[in-house]
Amino acid sequence: xxxxxxxxxxxxxxxxxxxxxxGELAVRIGMSEASVKRMFSQKNFTLQRLDQILDASGIGFxxxxxxxxxxxxxxxxxxxxxxxxxxxxxxxxxxxxAMNHIGFEDIVRTYExxxxxxxxxxxxxxxxxxxxxxxxxxxKLLIARTFSWIANGPIQSYFRSEAAADYLNARFDGDGExxxxxxxMLSKQSSAALIERLKQVxxxxxxxxxxxxxxxxxxxxxxxxxxxxxPWVPHAFQALLRKPSLSEQSS
Numbered sequence: 001x002x003x004x005x006x007x008x009x010x011x012x013x014x015x016x017x018x019x020x021x022x023g024e025l026a027v028r029i030g031m032s033e034a035s036v037k038r039m040f041s042q043k044n045f046t047l048q049r050l051d052q053i054l055d056a057s058g059i060g061f062x063x064x065x066x067x068x069x070x071x072x073x074x075x076x077x078x079x080x081x082x083x084x085x086x087x088x089x090x091x092x093x094x095x096x097x098a099m100n101h102i103g104f105e106d107i108v109r110t111y112e113x114x115x116x117x118x119x120x121x122x123x124x125x126x127x128x129x130x131x132x133x134x135x136x137x138x139x140k141l142l143i144a145r146t147f148s149w150i151a152n153g154p155i156q157s158y159f160r161s162e163a164a165a166d167y168l169n170a171r172f173d174g175d176g177e178x179x180x181x182x183x184x185m186l187s188k189q190s191s192a193a194l195i196e197r198l199k200q201v202x203x204x205x206x207x208x209x210x211x212x213x214x215x216x217x218x219x220x221x222x223x224x225x226x227x228x229x230x231p232w233v234p235h236a237f238q239a240l241l242r243k244p245s246l247s248e249q250s251s
């Protein structure tokens with residue numbers, strides 16, 4: 001089977017795994033659903049259109065390549081590997097820096113770490129399979145675009161505590177700062193649709209990060225975006241909720 005046909009079939013499978021229908025994709029890329037269906041059935045579209053579809057669905061070329069049997073990329077570390085990283089502040093700094101495409105020289109220039117310490121951390125991350133350390137201290141990440149820390153695992157728990165104690169302890173009224181919280185009553189269908197939009201915003205942020213990989217570090221700022229949604233009622237409100245009567249409980 002020609003590689004182009006294999007690529008389209010792989011893309012269809014990835015879209016299905018994300019729950020992205022032809023109709024949803026059509027809206028995201030500004031086409032009719034019929035045109036999208038025809039494009040996939042004929043397995044014939046331009047590289048520019050492919051790039052547009054990947055951006056709209058949050059799928060990276062690395063993930064597409066891996067799904068076709070290319071080099072294996074990891075989407076999550078093991079619990080032991082996360083514990084190893086979180087147990088060493090230097091290793092955590094180097095791992096996050098590598099994820100943010102901060103080069104060897106910039107890590108040394110930015111943090112109180114000498115070249116030997118950074119190299120040692122990169123070698124440990126290479127052993128874990130997080131990255132590949134290349135000649136001249138260049139780095140090739142081995143994590144998929146869909147990579148995530150273990151839910152409620154050591155690293156996610158660490159960043160959650162930092163968010164509560166440090167990140168949210170600000171006025172959010174400076175340049176490049178914003179904080180908003182919207183409490184609403186929505187149907188399950190509307191909630192699901194908005195959550196999908198939040199996921200797309202997260203994918204857009206990740207893509208913008210990729211687009212600016214070659215921008216010099218001194219021209220960039222570290223930015224953190226927190227996107228969250230869940231059914232929630234403040235404890236003070238819960239305490240005032242009316243309890244069901246005996247007749248309502250028995251009915």
